[in-house]
Amino acid sequence: MPGFELFGEKERAQVNEVLDSGVLMRYGFDGMRNGHWKARELEKALEDRMQVNHAHLVSSGTAALTVALACTKVGAGDEVILPTFTFVASFEAVLSVGATPILVDVDDTLTLDPKAVEKAITKRTKVVMPVHMCGSMADLGALKAICDKHGLIMVEDACQAIGGSYEGKPLGSYGDLGCFSFDYVKTITCGEGGALITNNEAFYDTAHQFSDHGHDHIGNDRGAESHPFLGYNYRISELHAAVGLAQIGRLDTFLETQKKNYTILRSALETLPEVTFRRVPKNGVENYSFLNFFMPTEELARKAISALSENGVDACFYWYDNNWHYYRKWDHLKDLKSLSPLSDQIKNGVPDYKNSDFSQSDQWVGRTISCLIKLGWTEEEVKERAEKMTTVIKSVLTQ
Numbered sequence: 207m208p209g210f211e212l213f214g215e216k217e218r219a220q221v222n223e224v225l226d227s228g229v230l231m232r233y234g235f236d237g238m239r240n241g242h243w244k245a246r247e248l249e250k251a252l253e254d255r256m257q258v259n260h261a262h263l264v265s266s267g268t269a270a271l272t273v274a275l276a277c278t279k280v281g282a283g284d285e286v287i288l289p290t291f292t293f294v295a296s297f298e299a300v301l302s303v304g305a306t307p308i309l310v311d312v313d314d315t316l317t318l319d320p321k322a323v324e325k326a327i328t329k330r331t332k333v334v335m336p337v338h339m340c341g342s343m344a345d346l347g348a349l350k351a352i353c354d355k356h357g358l359i360m361v362e363d364a365c366q367a368i369g370g371s372y373e374g375k376p377l378g379s380y381g382d383l384g385c386f387s388f389d390y391v392k393t394i395t396c397g398e399g400g401a402l403i404t405n406n407e408a409f410y411d412t413a414h415q416f417s418d419h420g421h422d423h424i425g426n427d428r429g430a431e432s433h434p435f436l437g438y439n440y441r442i443s444e445l446h447a448a449v450g451l452a453q454i455g456r457l458d459t460f461l462e463t464q465k466k467n468y469t470i471l472r473s474a475l476e477t478l479p480e481v482t483f484r485r486v487p488k489n490g491v492e493n494y495s496f497l498n499f500f501m502p503t504e505e506l507a508r509k510a511i512s513a514l515s516e517n518g519v520d521a522c523f524y525w526y527d528n529n530w531h532y533y534r535k536w537d538h539l540k541d542l543k544s545l546s547p548l549s550d551q552i553k554n555g556v557p558d559y560k561n562s563d564f565s566q567s568d569q570w571v572g573r574t575i576s577c578l579i580k581l582g583w584t585e586e587e588v589k590e591r592a593e594k595m596t597t598v599i600k601s602v603l604t605q
C-alpha cells in the first residue's frame with residue numbers, strides 16, 4: 207500500500223517549485239506565486255482520475271470525513287451508521303460534528319453488511335458510511351438501494367482503497383460523497399492530507415467554505431469575504447499538495463505493482479483448500495493494497511499469525527486484537543471518554559457497546575489475516591514470500 211516506499215525525483219521537483227515560489231498557502235498571494243497552485247492542480251487531477259465534478263483537498267483523511275459529514279448537516283440527535291471494522295477516525299468524525307455513531311456488523315466482505323445496516327435504521331438515521339477496508343469495497347449497490355429507500359446520504363470512506371472500483375466507477379465516486387486519506391502509510395501520500403470528492407455542487411461549496419473558516423471564497427479580496435456559516439481550518443498546504451501531485455501521477459503504476467504482487471501471493475495460498483478469501487462484491491475491483499484471507503477458525507488464525515511472525519514473514523496483521531481498527535478494543539469509545547462534556551443526545555444515543563452483540567463481525571474478523579502488499583518488493587522476494595507463507599500456513603493447518 208505505501209506510496210512512501212517510492213519517493214523520488216518527481217516529488218522533489220514538485221516540492222522545490224513550491225519552495226522557490228515562496229508561497230506555502232493554497233489560497234491568495236496571487237502575484238507572488240509564479241502561477242503555482244499545487245492544491246488546485248491536485249484537485250483537478252483527482253477530479254479527472256475519479257471521474258467526478260468536484261474534489262476538495264483537506265489536511266487529513268479524518269478531516270475529509272469530518273467535512274463530508276458537515277456537508278450532510280448531520281448533528282445532534284442524528285445517527286450515522288458505520289462498521290465495527292474500520293479506523294477510529296470514523297467515529298471521531300461522527301462525534302466531532304455532534305452526531306451519534308451507530309456501529310453495525312461486517313460480513314465476509316469485511317465491510318458493512320447491508321442486512322445489518324437495514325436493521326439498524328431508525329428515524330434518526332441520516333448517513334450510512336461504508337468503509338472500504340484493506341483495499342476492497344462494501345456491497346455498494348445494495349447499500350445504495352437501502353439509502354435510496356430510506357432517504358439517507360452515503361459517505362464512502364475510501365481512505366484504504368484509492369484506485370479500486372465498483373461497477374466501473376472509482377471507489378469514492380459511487381456515494382454522495384467520498385473520502386480519501388493521503389497520510390504517510392496510504393497508497394499515495396502527502397505526508398498528511400486528504401480529499402473529498404462529489405458530484406454535488408452544493409456539497410462542494412460547503413466543503414471548501416467549511417474547511418477554510420467558513421470564508422465564502424467569492425471575489426479576489428480575501429479580507430472582504432463573508433461567512434455564510436461557522437467553519438474550521440482543515441486546509442492543506444501547498445507543500446503537502448505538491449507531494450500528492452507527484453504521487454497521483456504514479457497511482458496507476460502503484461496499482462499495477464500491487465496487483466502483480468498480490469496475485470503471486472494469492473495464487474500460492476489458493477493451493478491450500480482450507481484457506482478462503484475475503485469476498486469482493488460482484489463488479490468490484492480491489493486496489494490490491496492488502497491480501498485478506500480467512501483461516502478456518504480463530505484458533506488457527508492466531509496460530510498462523512504467530513507462526514508467520516516467528517518465521518520472519520512481516521507486514522501481516524491480525525486486526526481482531528488491534529485497538530486502532532476493531533471495536534473490541536475501543537475502550538475510549540465504549541466508555542465515552544470525552545475531554546469535554548458530551549450532549550445528552552450522544553450520552554443517551556450511543557448504544558452500550560460493552561454489551562453489544564457483534565458475533566457476526568467477530569466470526570469474520572477473528573479468522574482474518576491481512577497482509578500488506580508492498581511496492582518495493584522484487585519479483586524474487588514476492589515469490590520467496592509466497593512460498594514461505596504457504597509452507598508456514600500449511601504446517602499450522604496440519605499440526
Ligand SMILES: *Cc1c(COP(=O)(O)O)cnc(C)c1O
Nearest residue numbers: 266267268293295365366387389
Ligand atoms: C487512514 C484512515 C483514515 C484517516 O485518515 P488520516 O489521513 O490518517 O486522518 C480514515 N479511515 C480509514 C479507513 C483510514 O484507513
